[in-house]
Amino acid sequence: MANILKKSEQELLLGNEAIVRGLVESGVKFASTYPGTPSSEVGNILEEMSDKVGMYFEFSSNEKVAMEVSAAAASSGVRSFVFMKHVGLNVAADPMMTLAYAGIKGGMLIMSADDPSTHSSQNEQDNRYYSTLALLPMIEPSTPEEAKDMIKGAYEISEKLTLPLIYRTTTRVNHARSIVKFGNIIDTPASGHFVKDDKRFVNIPAYARGNRVRLLELYAKAQELSEVSPYNFIEGSGEIGIITSGVSYTYVKEFISDISILKLGFTNPLPENKIKDFIKGKKAIIIVEELEPFLEDQVLRISGQNQLAVPIYGKRTGHLPRAWEFSPDVLKGIKNIVKVKDMPIPLDPCTIKLPSRPPTLCAGCPHRGMYAATKKAVGNQNVVYCSDIGCYTLGVQPPFNAADFIICMGGGAGAAGGFAQVTDQKAIAFIGDSTFFHSGVPALTSALFNDHKIVMVILDNRTTAMTGHQPNPGTGRHYGNVNTDAIDVEKLVKGIGVKFVETIDPYDVKGAEQVMKDAMAFDGVAVVISKCACPLELKKQKLLIPKQCVVDQDLCIHCYTCLKMIACPALIKKDKKVEVDSTQCIGCGMCANVCPKNAIKVKQ
Amino acid sequence: MKYTVQIVGVGGQGVLLASMVLGNAAMRSGYKVSMSEIHGMAQRGGSVLCTLRFGDDVISPLEATGGADLLMGFEPVETCRSISLINKNSSILMNLDPVYPSMVAAGFEEYPDIDNLVKFVRSLSSDNLMTIEATKIAISAGKAVAANAVMIGAVAATKGFPLSKNLLKEVLLETVPEKFKDLNSKAFDMGFDAMSNQNPL
Numbered sequence: 001m002a003n004i005l006k007k008s009e010q011e012l013l014l015g016n017e018a019i020v021r022g023l024v025e026s027g028v029k030f031a032s033t034y035p036g037t038p039s040s041e042v043g044n045i046l047e048e049m050s051d052k053v054g055m056y057f058e059f060s061s062n063e064k065v066a067m068e069v070s071a072a073a074a075s076s077g078v079r080s081f082v083f084m085k086h087v088g089l090n091v092a093a094d095p096m097m098t099l100a101y102a103g104i105k106g107g108m109l110i111m112s113a114d115d116p117s118t119h120s121s122q123n124e125q126d127n128r129y130y131s132t133l134a135l136l137p138m139i140e141p142s143t144p145e146e147a148k149d150m151i152k153g154a155y156e157i158s159e160k161l162t163l164p165l166i167y168r169t170t171t172r173v174n175h176a177r178s179i180v181k182f183g184n185i186i187d188t189p190a191s192g193h194f195v196k197d198d199k200r201f202v203n204i205p206a207y208a209r210g211n212r213v214r215l216l217e218l219y220a221k222a223q224e225l226s227e228v229s230p231y232n233f234i235e236g237s238g239e240i241g242i243i244t245s246g247v248s249y250t251y252v253k254e255f256i257s258d259i260s261i262l263k264l265g266f267t268n269p270l271p272e273n274k275i276k277d278f279i280k281g282k283k284a285i286i287i288v289e290e291l292e293p294f295l296e297d298q299v300l301r302i303s304g305q306n307q308l309a310v311p312i313y314g315k316r317t318g319h320l321p322r323a324w325e326f327s328p329d330v331l332k333g334i335k336n337i338v339k340v341k342d343m344p345i346p347l348d349p350c351t352i353k354l355p356s357r358p359p360t361l362c363a364g365c366p367h368r369g370m371y372a373a374t375k376k377a378v379g380n381q382n383v384v385y386c387s388d389i390g391c392y393t394l395g396v397q398p399p400f401n402a403a404d405f406i407i408c409m410g411g412g413a414g415a416a417g418g419f420a421q422v423t424d425q426k427a428i429a430f431i432g433d434s435t436f437f438h439s440g441v442p443a444l445t446s447a448l449f450n451d452h453k454i455v456m457v458i459l460d461n462r463t464t465a466m467t468g469h470q471p472n473p474g475t476g477r478h479y480g481n482v483n484t485d486a487i488d489v490e491k492l493v494k495g496i497g498v499k500f501v502e503t504i505d506p507y508d509v510k511g512a513e514q515v516m517k518d519a520m521a522f523d524g525v526a527v528v529i530s531k532c533a534c535p536l537e538l539k540k541q542k543l544l545i546p547k548q549c550v551v552d553q554d555l556c557i558h559c560y561t562c563l564k565m566i567a568c569p570a571l572i573k574k575d576k577k578v579e580v581d582s583t584q585c586i587g588c589g590m591c592a593n594v595c596p597k598n599a600i601k602v603k604q
Numbered sequence: 605m606k607y608t609v610q611i612v613g614v615g616g617q618g619v620l621l622a623s624m625v626l627g628n629a630a631m632r633s634g635y636k637v638s639m640s641e642i643h644g645m646a647q648r649g650g651s652v653l654c655t656l657r658f659g660d661d662v663i664s665p666l667e668a669t670g671g672a673d674l675l676m677g678f679e680p681v682e683t684c685r686s687i688s689l690i691n692k693n694s695s696i697l698m699n700l701d702p703v704y705p706s707m708v709a710a711g712f713e714e715y716p717d718i719d720n721l722v723k724f725v726r727s728l729s730s731d732n733l734m735t736i737e738a739t740k741i742a743i744s745a746g747k748a749v750a751a752n753a754v755m756i757g758a759v760a761a762t763k764g765f766p767l768s769k770n771l772l773k774e775v776l777l778e779t780v781p782e783k784f785k786d787l788n789s790k791a792f793d794m795g796f797d798a799m800s801n802q803n804p805l
Contacts, residue, residue, distance in 0.1 A: 012624070012631050012639075119642055143638070143663060176665035177639035179631055250638070250664040328668040344691035346670025347728045350684040352720060355713040357614065357681070357705040359650035398712070563710045569649060572704070573711030581709070583748075 005049060010181045015174040016041035018144040019083075019111070022151030024053050026107075027188035028081050030073035031057045032066040034438060035467035036085030037120040038174035039113035043083075044468055051480045054190050058477075059470050062409070062438040067092035067110070071099045074108035074164065075201065076192030079155060083111035083167075086127045087408065091439070093130065099164060100134045101211035102201050103218070106192060107155035108164040110136075115171050116290045116325035122389065122408065124324070126291035131166045131268035135215050137222040138166040138268035139231065142249040144178045150231060150265060152183070157225060157266075161218050166268070170290065172247040172325065223269040231265025232274055239283040240338050243275065243299060248288045248326050255328045255341045270298055276306050286334055287314035290326050313337060360394060363570035364586035366506040366532035367392045367459055371400040372565040372594065373512035374428065374457065377520060383426045384419045386412035388440075390432035391466045391534075392459050399567050402430070410439025417443070417452035426520055428455045433489065434464035434472035441492075447525050448497055455519045455526045460489055461534040469537050493527045500526035507532060509565070509593045535586050547587025548603050549580050555599035562591035562600065605635075606659035607766050608667040609759075610689040613652050613678025614703045618752030621779065622676070623654040625756055629767045629775045630658035640665035649706060651682055658766075676759060678738070678751070679703050680721045687725065695732045695765075696725060697758055697799075699751065701739035734762065734802055741794050750791035753780075757795025769796060 004013070004021040013021065019042055023031065031050065033043045043059060050057035056073075060066035063084045070082035084092060089112045096110065112130065115121040131138035139154045141147040147169060158165045199207050226232060238259040244252050245264040252261060262278045264270070279285050279299070287296040296314040303312060313319045319333045320326075331340045361367050371392075387393055387403035388411065396403035405415055413436075416427035431440045436458050447454050464470040471477055476486035493501050500522040504512045512530065519526035538544040549570070558576050562568075570584035571591060592600035609626060613619040620641055630637045635658040642653055655667055670691045677683025677698045690696065700718055707713040726733050736758050742751040756776055760769040773792050780788045 010631075012627050012637055143665075171642075172640055172665055175641055177627060177637070177641070178663075178665075179637055247665065251666070254662065254664040255668070327666045328664060328671070341668075343668040344670045344693070346688040347690055347692065349688050350724060352684065352716050352724055353714075354681050354685055355705045355708045355715055357649070357651050359615075360706045362649070560711075567706070567710050569706040569709055572709040 004045065005052065008182055010179050012177055013144050013148070013180040014041060015144040015147050015169065015176050017045065018148035018180045019151065020045045021180065021182065022148040023055070023081055025148070025183050025185050026079065026152045026155050027186045028079045028155070029055050029188060029190040030070060030078050030080040031055060031082070032060050032070045032080070033083045034060055034063045034066050034088055035464055035470045036088045036113070037467055038115055038171040039083050039085050039111060040467040040470075043470060047470070047479045056190070057480055059472065061473050063088035063092040064095060067095045067099070070108060071095060071104065071164070072194075073192070074104035074106045075102070076194045077106040077189065078192040079106045079188050080108045081111065082108070083113065085121065086112055086114040086125055087121060087123065089127055089130060091409065096130070096164070097134050098203050100136050101203050101208055101215055103162040104158070104164055105162065106188070107158035109151065109154055109158065109167045110164050111167040111169065113169050113171070113174050117171070119171050122406065124291060126294060127166075128168060128267065128294045129292070131168070135219045136163060136166050136268070137161065137226070137266070138168055140168045140246050140265055140267045141173055142246055142263070142265070143173065144176055145180050146265065147173055148180050153231065160225070161222055163218055163222070170247055170325070176247070219269060223272070226266045226269050227271045227273055229266040229271065232263070232271045234260060234262050234278060236260050240286065241278055241282040241284075242286045242288055242338070243278070243295060244288040245295060246290060248290055251326060251328045251331060252288050255331050257339050257341070259338055264295065267295065270295070270302070272302050275299060275302050276308070279303055279308050279310050282310050284337060285310055285312045286319070286337060287312065288320065288326070289314075292322065358397060360397065360569060361391065362536060363568050363584040364535045364588040364590070365391070366461055366530060366534070367395060368566050368568060369506035369509045369590045370457060370459060370512060370530040371395050371402045372590070373506065373509045374402060374516050375400060376513045376565070377516035381426060381520070382424070383428055384416070384423065386416040386419065386427060386429040388412040388429075388431045388435050390435055392430055392432055395430065399564055409435055410443055413440045413443035413456055414446065416454040416456070417447045417450060420452040420454050426455065427452075428457060430457050430459055432465075433458060433460040433462065433474040436489065437473040437487070444493070444498070444525070444527070445496055451524070453524055455528065458489055458527065458529045460529055460531045461537075463534050463537045465534045465536065469534070469540060489529055493529070498525050498527050500524065501529070503529040503531050505532060506530045507588050507590050507593065509590055535588070544586060548582055549585050549587055549589060549591055550601050550603055551578055551580055552599045552601065553577060555597050557597055557599070559596065561594055561596055565594045566590050605766065606657065606662055608672040609656045609674045609676055610667070610672040610686060611654040611656065611676045611678070612682045612686045614682060615649055615652055617652070617678045617703065618749070619652045619654055619678055622752045622756055623656050625772065625776045625779050626656050626759070626767065627658070628779070629771045630656070632771060632775065633767055635659055636662050638662045638665045651685065653686065674759070674762065674765065676755060678755060680718050681716070684721050684724065687728065692729055693732070694729070695762055696729060696734065697755070697762055698722070698725060698733060698735050699738040699755060700735050701737055701751070734758070734799060736795065736798055738795065741798060742791050745791040745794050746787045750787050753788040753791035754795035757792035758799040761796045761799035
């Protein structure tokens with residue numbers, strides 16, 4: 001990771017690194033998040049260095065809480081930054097909608113990192129609509145360099161308007177790299193004071209009505225700022241105009257020539273006059289934007305209101321796709337309208353059958369043991385595996401096939417109650433430790449409350465693994481000069497009244513199988529806690545004790561139970577023999593545990 | 605001048621580190637640089653693709669399909685999977701040492717014959733293919749993890765590659781931890797030599 005605090009003129013930075021640099025330069029003193037790709041690196045960097053710049057940073061237990069703590073900081077006059085992936089904003093939308101009514105005092109940015117093409121997400125929702133829904137101004141950078149630069153300007157706008165701003169990025173900005181020039185670092189107060197103002201901060205109906213009008217007035221002011229914003233600019237000249245924003249701008253700029261470009265960085269409210277003037281006199285207008293026709297529909301409206309008879313091309317005319325992220329390739333859709341750079345003919349795809357390489361649970365991953373045990377315990381019974389968001393989502397793959405229903409964070413646990421109610425299938429909900437704290441607790445209390453006889457398996461690997469090993473309430477906090485105790489999952493579950501609670505070691509697959517059988521037979525809510533630290537995290541902390549599994553070839557009967565049940569990537573089938581890849585094996589012993597002939601030994 | 609490299613491989617092979625070395629070397633050569641990488645699932649053994657673009661005026665982090673000047677394949681199957689990223693005039697640097705996907709290791713899928721993969725790539729682009737056994741070379745240099753340094757050395761010897769050998773090596777050695785400098789230096793040189801011997805300039 002690049003040192004973003006370095007005294008340097010320029011660095012080749014990842015978008016997320018550039019964003020942190022932008023926060024530092026803007027003197028931001030409070031930041032909060034729940035980890036989610038493509039925004040995760042921002043949190044990992046802040047965890048390491050926020051205290052060095054006098055900034056408070058926290059991983060909150062979910063995005064809603066992250067929004068609320070940052071809202072409080074900004075309401076007390078401290079510059080704050082809350083960030084999350086696009087679906088995280090769904091969780092945080094509730095506080096955001098009314099925060100817009102209350103407004104803030106210190107600047108506040110809400111970063112929504114969208115993921116077109118769902119590189120690491122369950123959907124590709126277009127969060128630009130949140131800005132029109134909440135009536136919050138929105139800024140959208142196109143490159144890492146802009147991502148850093150625009151943060152400063154965005155805070156100034158936020159403070160001028162006394163409104164939080166939505167700072168919207170996409171994977172190809174967060175995970176792009178470009179040369180970023182470092183600027184001056186300014187300082188702002190690290191602590192604030194909340195001044196009681198019920199009319200703004202207590203949105204009871206009587207005050208909310210007034211705040212609704214206040215928000216509309218501020219929105220009109222934002223519109224004026226957008227008209228004159230340097231983030232909305234025109235470049236190039238030609239009879240055909242392209243209106244674009246975000247990473248799409250970079251494709252237009254490099255791969256299309258002889259056009260006039262209206263590049264939008266302040267994308268809500270739109271600069272309506274600037275757009276009107278841009279359209280006037282053009283032969284045609286093309287809107288190039290990823291995902292939904294967010295700009296396009298508004299440009300069509302502006303054009304209609306001003307009775308401009310210029311054809312407008314984009315998604316509504318079928319020239320550009322609505323699904324998946326853009327690349328220079330999609331510009332072929334408008335090559336009959338504008339001059340698109342010639343693109344070479346690609347080589348033909350490979351005709352040889354290539355093996356698939358999906359991401360998979362790691363060698364020695366404890367989830368493998370818990371899935372193997374569950375499959376064995378379930379046998380031929382009809383069950384619905386409700387799963388959730390995390391590494392364990394990969395349990396959908398063979399040989400486990402242990403995910404039937406996944407919608408969102410905490411969603412499996414909630415859905416399990418519904419399946420238990422309306423079907424005669426046993427509902428088993430897998431949920432990670434971090435996800436449990438995020439939104440699994442309300443689902444569990446609801447199952448108890450309504451007597452849904454579910455089995456909840458908490459896959460407690462002592463970290464938020466998938467997004468890059470962030471701490472969570474179950475690990476305690478040990479960064480930024482704050483130390484807190486870990487919250488004990490078992491005590492919590494017992495404390496709310498779950499009668500069947502068992503903590504097991506998933507490396508003991510046979511033991512876990514018996515517990516799962518008991519849990520499934522239990523007449524009520526059953527919770528099984530599969531407690532075992534993620535080996536990647538142990539490796540990182542240099543706590544992994546080196547061990548190896550060894551196959552005794554004389555005892556092996558080639559039944560392949562180890563492969564069929566655990567399918568660990570460290571087990572390799574060579575001709576008939578099963579061998580262990582010593583570079584991958586961590587000696588967890590799951591394969592040894594399930595071997596019917598004790599042919600696998602764990603060696604220290 | 606504009607130059608695009610597509611770097612493909614598997615999580616853990618050092619694809620991202622290699623792309624950073626190339627990117628920083630391009631920046632120091634005075635070029636503009638724009639890169640894109642796909643993270644996230646890579647750590648779980650999935651494929652990794654990194655796009656590196658540099659030149660007098662680049663801004664797009666992605667290249668058109670077929671538009672890359674060089675395909676740097678850290679793994680044979682991944683090279684073949686991504687072959688459409690380049691065209692008949694592009695160069696290909698292909699590591700022949702495989703990393704078996706988990707389903708192959710477990711015996712559920714087959715890994716194709718590597719000679720056939722090479723034959724296939726050669727049939728599309730016979731003049732521009734350079735092969736290297738980067739992992740084997742790295743092992744003989746001291747450690748398999750230095751395969752990415754071997755690949756960077758090999759790239760430095762690739763015909764028409766716009767960044768200088770000395771600069772690439774300098775940036776590589778600044779990027780790796782102190783205790784691995786000697787290993788990486790040796791691996792880089794061995795990669796460079798292996799390529800120079802294959803393609804006398």
